[in-house]
Amino acid sequence: MFRSSAFSGATHGFAPGYVQGNLAILPATLANDFLRFCQLNPKPCPLIGMSPRPGDPSIPELGADLDIRTDLPKYRVWRNGELAGEPLDIRDAWRDDLVAFVLGCSFSFEEALIEDGIELRHQACGSNVPMYRTNIPCAPSGPFRGPMVVSMRPLKPADAIRAVQITSRFPSVHGAPVHLGLPEGIGIKDIAKPDYGDAVEVKADELPVFWACGVTPQAVIAAVKPEFCITHAPGSMLISDLKNSRLAAL
């Protein structure tokens, strides 16, 4: 359906149980530095698949017949850091030197939390998860550097403990929280004013719980302003053939 451009919207709720991922496509001249950036910062940048070689649009580990140029609902093409278009496929923009990276996303661990009976405020509100720039620096690699961005979910303390247990099983989709309870400790001055997404209420009997977020590599790439780069359009993720449960470390 995505390959034929019959659908160009958000993938949330599609193919429950299957891993969805963030897409970043970079020229080969930047790919090695970005790959090392992911390896140095696995919590915000959990790499779950990449091109076998520059110019190859397949990612066999994520789907037998996957073509990264057509199989997302919508893309964003960037030139020198400026948005240059939002095509529904990128066959016209494809180049022999491009390398695609797919990074795990929070949909997978949110599914595990919900299945355990933990309610997620932003979903109950029908809004985007609130995200914040922190004062936690990512380990730099070449031109890629910047602060970790985190997503926040308010949870009662017992649910926060359970959420640490559940998400620790999923290191390839951001894993355990990086922080909880004291926003100012990671440089968040006002929890009611997220840098991305929508604010949600943190009730008096709840703690804000913070996970490393896939917006981190997006913000880091944006700061580099590569001469050319392609990402998924917000919310229009790659849906893989992998089951979320197969990402569980134990």
Place this chain on the structure above:
Amino acid sequence: MFRSSAFSGATHGFAPGYVQGNLAILPATLANDFLRFCQLNPKPCPLIGMSPRPGDPSIPELGADLDIRTDLPKYRVWRNGELAGEPLDIRDAWRDDLVAFVLGCSFSFEEALIEDGIELRHQACGSNVPMYRTNIPCAPSGPFRGPMVVSMRPLKPADAIRAVQITSRFPSVHGAPVHLGLPEGIGIKDIAKPDYGDAVEVKADELPVFWACGVTPQAVIAAVKPEFCITHAPGSMLISDLKNSRLAAL
């Protein structure tokens, strides 16, 4: 050394790496209800060994030649809820109807935390861990009922997350924390005034982290005022032949 009564003090720091346990010895008339109480409340009452039958002073699962009447440094004998003596062995007090229960203690998970590089405030201060009665009711069994008692360790948020991961591996020594960050949520009005143990400072960049505590069954038994009962003297634990690492669930 304990069997010969050559030492009658605290066991903290003895036999590093080996499981230490809390002791409760009850008449058979109460033993079934207490056993069920432990099964219903595994976090505060993690049973790691018990008498094979009433009157049998061995506990083979905790030590090949263990004699529960002689192998702790010091005991407390209670009659109708009143302290009746602190003998160094209990062969004189032993009866054919007594059943011994050994419950896991926090020494095992504290060792795992320290090995991971997490500093424990009460140990740094050379004081006893602070403990609090909560408003969390234990599931009752026969005459055994009452609130959960918790121990508290102040930790920085990232260490608190790591501590959840580490202690989750050890369900038979209290396991994961039951609460963190919001003392009033479990009925603790003043963190500076523990009900047992010594107060420790919670710094501005730390969260109080609460674990179910082995004082819970002691307080519950004390409230029942059994006609006869024997416990370890505070700090004078049973040292078993089990390695702490063997208690790890994974």
